[in-house]
Amino acid sequence: MATPVLPRSVxxxxxxxxxxxxxxxxxxxxxxxxxxRATDNQALDLSVALQELKERTRLCSVCxxxxxxxxxxxxxxxxxxAHLVCVVEEPLDVLAIERSRAYGGRYHVLHGAISPVxxxxxxxxxxxxxxxxxxxxxxxxxxLATNPTLEGESTALYLQRRLAEYGVRMTRxxxxxxxxxxxxYTDEITLGxxxxxxQEV
Amino acid sequence: MATPVLPRSVxxxxxxxxxxxxxxxxxxxxxxxxxxRATDNQALDLSVALQELKERTRLCSVCxxxxxxxxxxxxxxxxxxAHLVCVVEEPLDVLAIERSRAYGGRYHVLHGAISPVxxxxxxxxxxxxxxxxxxxxxxxxxxLATNPTLEGESTALYLQRRLAEYGVRMTRxxxxxxxxxxxxYTDEITLGxxxxxxQEV
Numbered sequence: 001m002a003t004p005v006l007p008r009s010v011x012x013x014x015x016x017x018x019x020x021x022x023x024x025x026x027x028x029x030x031x032x033x034x035x036x037r038a039t040d041n042q043a044l045d046l047s048v049a050l051q052e053l054k055e056r057t058r059l060c061s062v063c064x065x066x067x068x069x070x071x072x073x074x075x076x077x078x079x080x081x082a083h084l085v086c087v088v089e090e091p092l093d094v095l096a097i098e099r100s101r102a103y104g105g106r107y108h109v110l111h112g113a114i115s116p117v118x119x120x121x122x123x124x125x126x127x128x129x130x131x132x133x134x135x136x137x138x139x140x141x142x143x144l145a146t147n148p149t150l151e152g153e154s155t156a157l158y159l160q161r162r163l164a165e166y167g168v169r170m171t172r173x174x175x176x177x178x179x180x181x182x183x184x185y186t187d188e189i190t191l192g193x194x195x196x197x198x199q200e201v
Numbered sequence: 202m203a204t205p206v207l208p209r210s211v212x213x214x215x216x217x218x219x220x221x222x223x224x225x226x227x228x229x230x231x232x233x234x235x236x237x238r239a240t241d242n243q244a245l246d247l248s249v250a251l252q253e254l255k256e257r258t259r260l261c262s263v264c265x266x267x268x269x270x271x272x273x274x275x276x277x278x279x280x281x282x283a284h285l286v287c288v289v290e291e292p293l294d295v296l297a298i299e300r301s302r303a304y305g306g307r308y309h310v311l312h313g314a315i316s317p318v319x320x321x322x323x324x325x326x327x328x329x330x331x332x333x334x335x336x337x338x339x340x341x342x343x344x345l346a347t348n349p350t351l352e353g354e355s356t357a358l359y360l361q362r363r364l365a366e367y368g369v370r371m372t373r374x375x376x377x378x379x380x381x382x383x384x385x386y387t388d389e390i391t392l393g394x395x396x397x398x399x400q401e402v
Binding site for chain 1: 206207208209210211213214216217218220221222223224228230231232233234235236237241243244245246247248249250251252253254255256257258267268269275291292293295296299312
């Protein structure tokens with residue numbers, strides 16, 4: 001009964017899947033055995049996609065979003081408002097804002113938020129690059145769209161101070177009730193913010 | 202705002218992840234952006250592991266378990282009881298039984314179960330190969346370890362009839378309360394089986 005049960009290549013893929021966030025050892029086995037049964041192409045397609053991810057993508061040298069071309073299509077798009085910049089923590093945030101179809105300006109991706117607990121300071125983020133862009137004087141408004149979390153708020157506050165000297169209007173995204181949400185189930189902090197930010201009808 | 206937001210290689214990996222069972226579009230994005238941030242090696246390691254999975258593995262020509270060597274290490278292991286065969290639906294079932302450390306015989310993997318609803322008949326499974334193995338007369342007991350589901354029970358019943366002529370003892374795994382389970386929360390069918398199968402103490 002000491003027979004090695006799993007072929008090495010199978011165990012190896014299970015281990016690699018299990019290293020991914022949110023995938024435990026059981027899911028990793030299931031994915032691996034699923035791919036063993038699937039047509040040859042699916043495992044290979046995924047393999048090639050992974051390889052090309054790193055080969056083809058880089059950070060845009062202007063906004064630091066993930067891109068295949070430098071500068072990225074958003075920075076290159078003349079139809080977008082070049083006077084508006086939206087500062088976000090992660091590339092996924094750009095995606096979320098684009099999906100809202102409510103914004104037509106440029107972006108700046110910080111690649112994180114200030115977090116003393118995790119030892120992340122402004123020097124670990126793309127802050128210097130943001131200051132340089134602001135200093136060029138092209139922006140009339142800076143939207144500090146970091147997350148409504150402790151780290152996000154600290155980062156916004158830090159940027160607000162750091163960028164104050166340029167005299168550009170700075171804004172934060174509105175806090176309030178999520179659309180489709182239920183007042184009864186809203187946490188007290190969100191409700192407090194929604195009351196503070198109440199608007200004339 | 203019609204700017205293509207995601208680089209093609211990023212979108213492609215998201216799509217590939219989303220094809221996997223249990224991974225929705227949101228998890229697929231998260232995995233992809235995680236790999237974008239991770240060191241180069243992790244995406245590449247996963248890519249190579251996927252490629253090697255299909256290149257190196259095959260089905261054992263004796264028991265049809267997944268293996269790198271043919272026959273597989275379990276079929277080749279002289280220390281295991283060659284008179285005992287355990288018939289299971291999937292390679293993952295071999296893994297589960299091996300983990301129990303309660304079995305020291307050989308296996309036969311059917312690669313599925315009979316399911317009229319899904320149009321899976323005995324001819325789609327490794328049944329002919331099992332009959333051939335049994336016909337060779339080496340087994341003294343056949344454990345029909347298909348799942349305790351409708352499909353698994355039908356498959357066991359079918360095999361029981363199909364193999365009857367060889368006069369070999371056939372058994373099913375015991376049904377009853379799961380160890381560590383709670384009588385109060387056990388479904389009535391399992392409880393019924395546990396009562397039927399009650400044993401002298």
